[in-house]
Amino acid sequence: MSAKRRPRAVLFDCDGVLADSEGVVNRIVAEDLTARGWRLSAEEARETFLGLAAPDMLPMIEARVGPLPPRWMHDLSREIARAMLAGLEPVPGAPAALRAVVAAGLPVAVASNSARAELVAKLERLGFAGIFGERVLCYEDVAAPKPAPDMYRAAAAACGAPPEACVVVEDSLIGCRAGIAAGCRVLGLTRETDASVLASVGAEPFARMEDLPRLLGLPEVVA
Structure with missing residues (x-):
């Protein structure tokens, strides 16, 4: 998959993308x-x-x-x-990929169908809480959880960017549907779901979090 134009913000799912949970x-x-x-x-x-x-x-x-x-x-x-x-441990390659996005100056948010208590615990354990700051969205923050687009629209707004200028990083069919419905470009990590399933709803499958900076057109940060 070739890299496309640089996004205005990157919106991450948590489970299976950042947290190996x-x-x-x-x-x-x-x-x-x-x-x-x-x-x-x-x-x-x-x-x-x-x-x-x-x-x-x-x-x-x-x-x-x-x-x-x-x-x-x-x-x-x-x-x-x-x-x-x-x-809890991170998904392999996730810490370096997240650092690369932040080092490039792109705002980041996390949007998860987890409850807030779970999500905060995961981010704290992984050392990611300070990276996301207040840009942490869970199902309790929106009218409808994924696959509705609400969460990713709210995450884009938290980053000060329109959804169509954002990239969503997901690993589930439900999450990919939410990102597509929000109008975002969606990259679908294939650790848990077959690539053809994610591609069927418009996501761009990729196999390793280490590949994320390249797909975003960013320099890589060595782990």
Whole structure:
């Protein structure tokens, strides 16, 4: 894939793009739901819920296990946040790619379908919180989570750029749809989702975060 013109801002998803968190989250969700009667492996949880925000997961789960406790989302989010603070690692190549974007002077934002407590814990653990500052968006900040365009439109606004001048970096079909719907150029990392699936909604597949600076037309920063 050849590089295109330099964007005005870069908008990152978190899970699977910056944070290598999918395995931890899927394990916790699978264990919780299995205990409630919906037997799922971590891999099955990934296939079922990849990219979804908790409010969109809720009706799917209650259709299988019945009504959940009122604080289920809150308690699950706290458990995930604790796990993230204990041992989360970055996606390979993500720290250097993020440094390259910042070194080029481009504003960055993170937009995730995670709850805020989870998202903040992930960014703090990875040392990215100071890089994004206030430009941290979660599903609680918008009217509709991904695949709606709300979150990426808000992230673009936080960076002071129109969506069509921004690049979104995603790894899920739901996230890519959100970026495309917002009017952004979308780069789809293929660690979790097949390249043809991401390309089918208009994303540009790429295999390694190390390749991101080149795809943005930026100098690379050595890890």
